[in-house]
Amino acid sequence: MARIAIVGAGAIGSVLAALLQPTERHELILCTRRPLPHLHVDTPESSIDIRYANLTTPSQADAVDWVLVATKTYDAPGAGTWIEHLCRQGAPVAVIQNGVEHRERFAPYVRMEKIVPVIIDCPAERRSPERVHQRGPAELFIQADVLGHAFAALFDGSAAQITLTADFLSAAWRKLCINSAGSISAMLGKPAGVFLDETIGKETLEVVRECAAVGRSVGAILDEDLPQKVLNQYRNFPVDSVNSLLADRLAGRPMETDARIGTIVRYGRQHNVPTPRNSLLLALLEAI
Template sequence: MARVAVVGAGAIGGVVASLLQSAGRHELVLCMRRPLKELVVETPAIGLRSDMQHEIRPEMRIEATILTQPEEAQPVDWVVVATKAYDAAGAALWLEWLCGGGAPVAVLQNGVEHRERFASYVAPERIVPVIVDCPAERRPADDAGVERIIQRGTMSLKVPEGTHSRGFVELFSGTAADAATVPDWTTVAWRKLCHNAAGVLPALLLQPAGVLRGEAVGDVALDLVRECVAVGRAMGATLSDAVPEEVLAAYRRSAPDSVNSLHADRLAGRPMEIDARNGVIVRMGKKHGIPTPANSMAVALLQAMTAR
């Protein structure tokens, strides 16, 4: 049994809460920045993994202590941060209270700088960076105040090898999550960043994923990903020359009306994870003397368009 605090119960935090609840042995605390009446996680179309024996319920009401003020929090055994990368400073306010007993902090965010983002708040060896894959979205509260999260695929959680990482994976044992340590986390993280790098185009063009089916936009996507591959290699990732074409093919196979989170944030007038997704390619490229003109332009244009 572990007492687990989830900081940021949005799409990913909500799915994590439902998985931990399904384990049947953890005590959950949801750390929110606004009150929550009820949270329900729906898993409408997820098949059972053949190697798993448990049942996936199509709808789960989350049973948890809900806190909205960091100073109300008590030390826990584990903290799972699932805010957007741009909300890291706000999420960190909880850590002083939740980590009083030395709890490790799992960071479930996009990008490759999970440790760096929290290094000034938590000792680096207590941070578990997690690459999360899981199509999930949150819906606004209904008239009864019930918030819903729709999980459309299995949640994959990949962590580097290490003591705390094994503890993190253990939290999910017996659940429907595909949680595992990986020997080369850097490659997993940069491979995912390659996919996310191209996702800036729908956000720039305010058109869903289908816009990458066009030849010219597809060519720009290839440039964005080629730069990410070059910088990722300089950072120690093993990425083949085929990655850009693979990424583009994946976008072209995806539902043409799907909206990625950068695009969704822009539509909603929220901040965007542009620095965590494309800015990092530019910054790390500069550090290693690798030109990144496509990503630099994408970052500059998106920032200029949303600064108005």
Template sequence: MTISIAVIGPGAIGTAIAAVLHEAGNTPLLCGRTAREHLVLQDKGRLVTVPGPVWTDPEELDGKIEVSLVFLAVKTTQTEAAGKWLSALGRQGTVVCVLQNGVEQVESVSMYCPLAQVIPSIVWFPVQAQSDGSALLRGDVRLTLPVGPASRVVAEALKGTRGSVKLAADFLTQAWLKLLQNAAAGLMALARRRAGMFGRSDVAGLTLAYLQECLSVARAEGAQLGDEVPQALLDKFLAFPADMGTSILTDCVAGRPLEWDVRNGVILRRGHSHGIPTPISDVVVPLLAAASDGPG
């Protein structure tokens, strides 16, 4: 079997990446937990169908396939479960592009594929899983990666597709900028409300205060982010459609484990390591952890 690219985790983000590759004539190998005949992406009123199957057992492909690029699109709470695929596909010379939240992607993934070149990425496009199993794309497919040879492999794979890749010399700053956005989105899970909630003056004030706290931690970590960032991120939430959700809200409503640690807990941990007061994180993180893991 000759396939050069694999997508592990055919959820919303994985479906979007698979769809833009398929449209350009480079249909990827699909790897996941649940067998499916195909994937469907809804995009601006049209449907893109990516042929399957979705493979569920790496042993079925043992010795039959080698890939040069793997997109890991499972949530961080599912990385361990995807470890068998990472181990099977992440061989010497393989590039593994991690499409996950947070600033600790390389550390959390490399243990499962020590021979591969693991690179982090920032996913900028909103895409939501739908009840019928399809994914709804609500923006352009954009990724940011650090400058380097492995990142150029990803850029080349998406060249000629509707997806775009930006190689950032200061990737750390961009990664923390996205983390601040994700951290604020955690408030939506606690309120169980969509983006319209940021139109409340009290929620807007809380969001600004929380983002200011997060900004102090990001700067201590070396991110070059200006004073305007908290307001700019709040303005972004305010500009979203009122009914736009986020993955952590969807998981919370569905009773699934939440990515609370990589999106919010990391702010608390890194803040404490730098001696930075984090009074809002001290409240937000335990509540998100309890919403995710219980008991009760």
């Protein structure tokens, strides 16, 4: 039995709770900004009422065995306040977010070697603060080291599809390449149907090529045909499907522009890899 605190009970935090609960091996503590009296997750297989303790004040939090952070990347400072209290006895922190800077983002709040970076593939959205819809399976990519294995073991007996990889860097940059294409539809304010346009398709390939070139410059191993595969993937989505950057823009929420585009531009600058299209997308989306 592990005491597991989930910081951020949005779409992904709720999916993680819905994966862990059926194992019946853990005590779940949901750390939220507002009281959350009920939480219900509709998964592809079933409907799950989550059983949990709810905390809204970091200073009231006792030490736990694991902290799972599932806030948006730009909410790291708020999550850091929870970590300070929850990790009093040295608990590890799994960061389940997009981007490639999981460790750097949380280094101000917890020792680097206690951080487990996790990439999740899982289409999910909040229907209301108390109800989350998980539209497909949840696949987690984790570095195959001691803490990575320990984190994966929390999900033994769950529906999570876990990939422990010796090359997490490449897994994270591969996901960033997929996300980089999404910034075009966020910029246009239009769902996946825009990728069927020939000119947009060509520009998308260039945006993803820039991201892949930057990833390779920092050591990621990415197939040459990855940009084409990413474009094909977006072209195969239903024409009305909305990626999370676009969803945030349409809802008037902040966007994860820094973690998803800023990173490409910054690392590109550091490693002398030109990123003109990503730089333009970053400037335009930040101006919005």
